[in-house]
Amino acid sequence: MAAITISGVKKRYKKNDVIHGVDVEIEAGEFVVILGPSGCGKSTLLRMIAGLEEISEGTIAIDGTVVNQLEPRERGCAMVFQNYALYPHMTVSQNIGYALKVAGMPKAEREAKVLKVAKSVSLEPYLDRKPGELSGGQRQRVAMARAMVREPKVFLFDEPFSNLDAKLRVAMRAEVRNLHRSLGVTSVFVTHDQTEAMTLADRLIVMNSGIVEQVGKPSEVYHNPASLFVADFIGSPSMNLVRGFFAEDGYFRHGQGGMLSLPGLAKAHLSREVSIGVRPELVRRVDAGHKGAIAAVVDYTEELGASRLIYARADGSPIIAVDDGNDALGTGMPIHFAVSESDIHVFDHTTGRRIDHAGAAVRATDSVSA
Amino acid sequence: MERRAYYKNGGLPWLLIAPQLILVLVFFYWPTTQALYWAFTLEQPWGGGNTWVGFANFLGIFRDGQYWAMVGRSAFYAIATTAISMVIALTLAAFVDRSLKGTKLFQSVFVWPYAIAAPAAGVAFRFIFSPDAGLVGAINQIWPGLWNPAINGAHALAMVIVCHAWLGIGYNFIFFLAALQMIPRSLSEAGAMDGARPFRRMMDLQLPLITPTVFFLIIMNLISSFTDSFGLIDVMTEGGPIGSTEVMVYNIYVDGFKGLDYSGAAAQSIVLMLLVIALTFVQFKWVEKRVHYN
Secondary structure, eight states: OEEEEEEEEEEEETTEEEEEEEEEEEETTOEEEEEOOTTSSHHHHHHHHHTSSOOSEEEEEETTEEOTTSOGGGTTEEEEOTTOOOOTTSOHHHHHHHHHHHTTOOHHHHHHHHHHHHHHTTOGGGTTSOGGGSOHHHHHHHHHHHHHTTOOSEEEEESTTTTSOHHHHHHHHHHHHHHHHHHOOEEEEEESOHHHHHHHOSEEEEEETTEEEEEEOHHHHHHSOSBHHHHHHSSSSOOEEEEEEEOTTSEEEETTTEEEEOHHHHHHTTTOEEEEEEOGGGOEEOOTTSTTOEEEEEEEEEEOSSOEEEEEEETTEEEEEEEOOOSOOOTTOEEEEEOOGGGOEEEETTTOBBBOTTSOBOOTTSOOOO | OOOOOOOSSSHHHHHHHHHHHHHHIIIIIHHHHHHHHHHTEEOOTTOSOOEEOTTHHHHHHHTOHHHHHHHHHHHHHHHHHHHHHHHHHHHHHHHHHTTOTTHHHHHHHTTGGGGSOHHHHHHHHHHHTOTTTSTGGGHHHHSTTSOOTTTOHHHHHHHHHHHHHHHHHHHHHHHHHHHHHHSOHHHHHHHHHTTOOHHHHIIIIIHHHTHHHHHHHHHHHHHHHHHTTHHHHHHHTTTOSTTTTOOHHHHHHIIIIISOOHHHHHHHHHHHHHHHHHHHHIIIIIIHHHSOOO
């Protein structure tokens, strides 16, 4: 049974809609990450699950019970807030134990439980301190301990790492991952950081301006993006996307007279206005004489140490490639690339959806395999 | 390093602060020194010569049992007024802060009482509480004689306290609302996730976080109840019946201007002034330092 079922959920503020109808099922014990740019409605969706925002339309069910009309305390969710939201006038142990105190648990039992949870996130030396005397990472741990102590059915994380520095973020990521492994509690994690999303998620929900663009495993979303938005948003550097159309002669025409020989795809998508995309790491460098080589001119390069990003231009269309950086490349130098037809993604330019190779549009929740 | 601006012309700064300085000297320090002088002398009601008497005026009022009864009444008046006004204002502010329907409207409506002059409110409340014609007086038609502030001292005192508390609600409301809105919304939300209902969140989370404001308002309200009650009492009861609504500030007026005992009245004003100074001192020294988070 699904732990959380979101069906037809919409959010309306006065006149403007923020969420336009979301349907997602989250399995019990799953770690789901909602990923999207700021303002896409991901936090709003999370807050609707928590009960902090009203649901304008549709239903959310937790463990089979529709929770639309339930107060946050009745939903069995615990939440870690973006700014931690620790109670500044309470000590760490009071912060962690507050939910138990409200629930009326006897003091001795409560203290034992707080200590146990504090130990699991190595906070016991700090139990008598106030949040103001703790570092960012410690506050983050208090916030997590406070959520854990209630033994909730669902953990909700609202961009919990956005106030931490890069190194701490990686450490906390591992901690959250381990925590989930040991507790096995259904978790929903909201972030705009794709690395965080890719590394944490069992399943990803990619959102954009109030709609779900794609739901799937991180690798699925990366290798088979269901829409132009997902293709562009996921991956760094992002996918090469070129707009054009397939002609009868088996060529894809783009930019200023650019031609790409893609006979197989041309047959399937004849005369359609599309964008085609290919991951930079799948763009190979080849010699000038290679069959079907794309002739380009180098704009500039970025040295990353282990690899190098090449920003080039072919017939007016920009193209990014990754290589090992063994040779010297300067601005204006000619360069040649090749791509395999099977690595190319095709997107309908008007709807922005992926078109599979049979020519049908792909929906957000379809499990895509190319 | 602190950067300071210096004036080359020595007279200019004095000229610039002169308007404020003159106001303070003429309307505050001059009357105060006069009162001090009178408090230690025996002043004749018709002017002309006065005699230095040392602490005789103070001993006179301190030996008077009625004076202490009045001080007690004033303290009760101040505490009751402060408590009623602050509890109601906090309740209203808590509701407005939760942004229920109509918040925008109530935000301004609740402030209005502050803009009404005390005597005007006094007249209105005298009508409301009038035993034969007023709104509250209607209960006299069911139980005749149950409510009559004109002859019952307790009723009269309650009436003035309610009116004074009502006048303070607007002021307290503004401060409470501002303080509540300073608390990050996510704290209340975290409380809600932790299972605390609105009232519990108020007591456990919001109230502790606004203690600086609460203490500030307690002091301000106490001072106001000790000093600002004159207009109200004069309009509503004139201290009666039989002095049951006579508080310190009103007694000064009665003794000084009705009884023509300038020296006794001056001594009483000095006592009241010291009381207010003490409260202000508490506000500055104790409250501002002790009640602090972060």
